[in-house]
Amino acid sequence: MRRVRRAPRRGWESIVQAQGLVYGDPARDGSGGRRPYWDESVHYEFDMDEILALEADVELLHSMCLHAVEQVVLTERYRDFGLPEWSWEHIAESWRRSDPYVYGRFDLRYDGRRPAKLLEYNADTPTSLLEASILQWHWLTDLYPGDDQWNSLHEKLVERWGELRDVLPSAELHFTWSGADASGEDNLTTAYIQETAAEAGFDTIALAIEDVGWDNALERFVDLEDGPISAIFKLYPWEWVLDDEFGKRAVDSLPATMWIEPLWKTLLSNKAILAVLWEMYPGHPNLLPAYIDQPNELTEYVRKPKLGREGANMTIVGAGLETATGGVYGAEGYVYQLLDPLPEFDDMRPALGAWIVGDSSAGLGIRETAGLITDDGAAFVPHRIPQK
Numbered sequence: 001m002r003r004v005r006r007a008p009r010r011g012w013e014s015i016v017q018a019q020g021l022v023y024g025d026p027a028r029d030g031s032g033g034r035r036p037y038w039d040e041s042v043h044y045e046f047d048m049d050e051i052l053a054l055e056a057d058v059e060l061l062h063s064m065c066l067h068a069v070e071q072v073v074l075t076e077r078y079r080d081f082g083l084p085e086w087s088w089e090h091i092a093e094s095w096r097r098s099d100p101y102v103y104g105r106f107d108l109r110y111d112g113r114r115p116a117k118l119l120e121y122n123a124d125t126p127t128s129l130l131e132a133s134i135l136q137w138h139w140l141t142d143l144y145p146g147d148d149q150w151n152s153l154h155e156k157l158v159e160r161w162g163e164l165r166d167v168l169p170s171a172e173l174h175f176t177w178s179g180a181d182a183s184g185e186d187n188l189t190t191a192y193i194q195e196t197a198a199e200a201g202f203d204t205i206a207l208a209i210e211d212v213g214w215d216n217a218l219e220r221f222v223d224l225e226d227g228p229i230s231a232i233f234k235l236y237p238w239e240w241v242l243d244d245e246f247g248k249r250a251v252d253s254l255p256a257t258m259w260i261e262p263l264w265k266t267l268l269s270n271k272a273i274l275a276v277l278w279e280m281y282p283g284h285p286n287l288l289p290a291y292i293d294q295p296n297e298l299t300e301y302v303r304k305p306k307l308g309r310e311g312a313n314m315t316i317v318g319a320g321l322e323t324a325t326g327g328v329y330g331a332e333g334y335v336y337q338l339l340d341p342l343p344e345f346d347d348m349r350p351a352l353g354a355w356i357v358g359d360s361s362a363g364l365g366i367r368e369t370a371g372l373i374t375d376d377g378a379a380f381v382p383h384r385i386p387q388k
Contacts, residue, residue, distance in 0.1 A: 001112030002045045003345035009142060012040055019138060020130050020192065023185040027379035030347045030370040035379050038131065040139055044350065044366055044383040050112060051150045051364075051385055057116045057286050058354045058361040061106055064284075065121060068276045069095055069267050080292050081272045082306050082332030087242050090251040091263055097255060099262030100167050102160055102193075102233075103129075103362075107374070108352040111343035115285040118277070119337075119351065120304070123268035124261050125237050127185060128353060128380060129153070130192045132365030136382035148385040150364040154196065156357040161200035163358065168258055172203045174223060174232040179208035190235045197233070209236050214249060221249070221257050231258040238266040239307050239332075271306045271335040288338040295336040302337050305329035311375030325373060341372055351378070 009015060016038050024037030072078070073095050078088040105126035109117040133153035140149045165171065175194040177186040194204045205223055212229065213222045221229040234241075238261075241247040251263060267273060274290040281287060295301050295317075303315040305327075312327025318339050342349035351374040353365040367378040 001047075001050060001110070003042060003348070003350075004045055005042050006143075008040045009139070012038075015138070016135055019135055020188050021135060023183045023188060024380075025183070025376065028370065028377040037379055038135060039379040039381050042346075042348075042381050043139075044345075044381065046112075046150070046383060046385050048148070048385055054108075054110065054116055054352070054354060054364070055150070055361040057108075058106055058356055059359070061118055061121075061286055062104075062356045062359060062361075064277060064281060065123070065268050065273065068273055068280060069264060071280060072267050072273075072276060073264075077276070080275075080333075081267060081270045083239070083266060083270075084242055086248070087251060087263075087266075090254065091266055094254060094263035099255065099258065099264060100164050101261055101265060101358075102164075103157065103355065103357045104261075104265075104268070105129075105365075106354045106356065108354055109340055109342055110352050116352070116354075117288050117340055118274070118286055119288075120271060121268055121273065122353075124265045125235050125269070126353075126355075127189055127235075128365050128367065129189055129355075131380045132353065132355060132363050133157075134192070136365070139382045140384055144384050144386075147387050149383065150385065151362075153355055153357065153363040156360060156362040157193065157196035158199045160358045161197040161202060165201060168231040169256075170230040171201070172205065172227075172230065173197055174212075174229050175204060175206045176209040176212060176232055177235040179210050186235045190233070193233060193235075209234060221253060229257055231260070233260045237307075237309075238263060238269065242266070271304045271308065271337075272333075274335055274337055288340055290335055290337040292335055293333055298336055298338055300339040302339050303334050304337060305334055306332045311373040314373055316372055323372070325375065342374070349374075350381075 021038055026034040027037050029035040073092045104123040106121055107119045109119055137151050175190050177190040198204045207223055211224055215222045223229055241250055272292055275292045278287055278290045300318045305313045308329040311325055313329040315324040342351055348368045348370055350366050350368040355363045366381050366383055367374055368381055369378040
């Protein structure tokens with residue numbers, strides 16, 4: 001694993017905009033100055049044996065996570081996850097039905113010397129998909145056409161939707177995001193995923209989640225044309241859905257209306273799953289010690305809100321160090337995870353976002369920042385696998 005500098009492509013800004021990157025606030029460099037969110041002036045190189053090992057780690061972590069969900073459902077440990085009590089049995093029913101899933105992103109610490117360590121699992125609403133799937137692939141083919149990349153995301157998404165054709169109740173599939181997202185990232189990410197479903201043969205319809213209607217007479221969700229919604233992909237977190245009356249209707253509608261990602265993913269997208277994994281697999285080389293609501297024996301740790309996002313409300317405690325970020329999360333409780341700082345390459349710290357589609361590892365996206373926390377100031381940088 002190496003960090004490499006090179007000149008960006010001529011006109012790179014218009015190139016990536018034409019490929020859909022019309023969002024992304026400026027990132028920050030090591031001195032706090034502005035840096036492009038998509039930064040192709042640097043990239044990471046990997047040897048193929050590193051990638052093969054990471055692929056195996058991701059598929060193993062995916063299997064472990066599914067076993068962890070089974071354990072939580074069997075032992076009814078929902079209270080540890082800070083989820084509303086009325087939703088618990090619905091979550092269990094969603095798991096027992098095997099409600100279908102499409103994708104997720106494991107955030108990993110990796111330095112090329114030690115096994116990858118799971119930092120968290122974005123299992124419900126992972127973003128940076130367009131960057132990982134499309135933008136960096138075109139970057140590779142433009143600049144390094146003879147090299148490889150850990151990136152079969154597009155093909156695997158189309159394949160996964162094809163597998164769900166006989167599972168979902170209809171060939172018509174709705175796609176939704178929040179219109180409150182002013183950046184446009186959720187809208188564009190959803191549009192890209194919608195495109196992969198259309199390639200798999202679905203008839204697709206897009207609408208903001210605020211425009212999803214409810215037919216009182218038929219007691220079901222409808223779209224803007226009053227058409228029934230039988231299956232819907234949402235780029236909107238389940239914990240937000242469960243926070244109001246809309247959520248009660250959503251879980252009551254199951255399985256007549258099938259929601260993707262499924263309701264049982266509320267367990268995997270919650271930081272409490274990190275502690276459950278450590279209980280089930282203590283000492284596992286791909287895990288860090290983690291505990292619910294207290295640090296136990298840890299003297300250096302990261303305190304993470306169970307439902308936190310984008311590095312908000314995190315506290316880092318280390319030798320002679322204590323720092324925290326602000327935000328609106330934490331009322332649901334915290335998880336304490338061993339502090340294992342991201343490695344430094346040229347004073348920057350990369351976090352690896354390793355994608356799973358269905359049950360197969362599918363690709364890699366890298367975000368890097370100068371700080372210990374990968375937050376909304378991180379830049380996305382591409383990667384390649386040189387062919388010798």
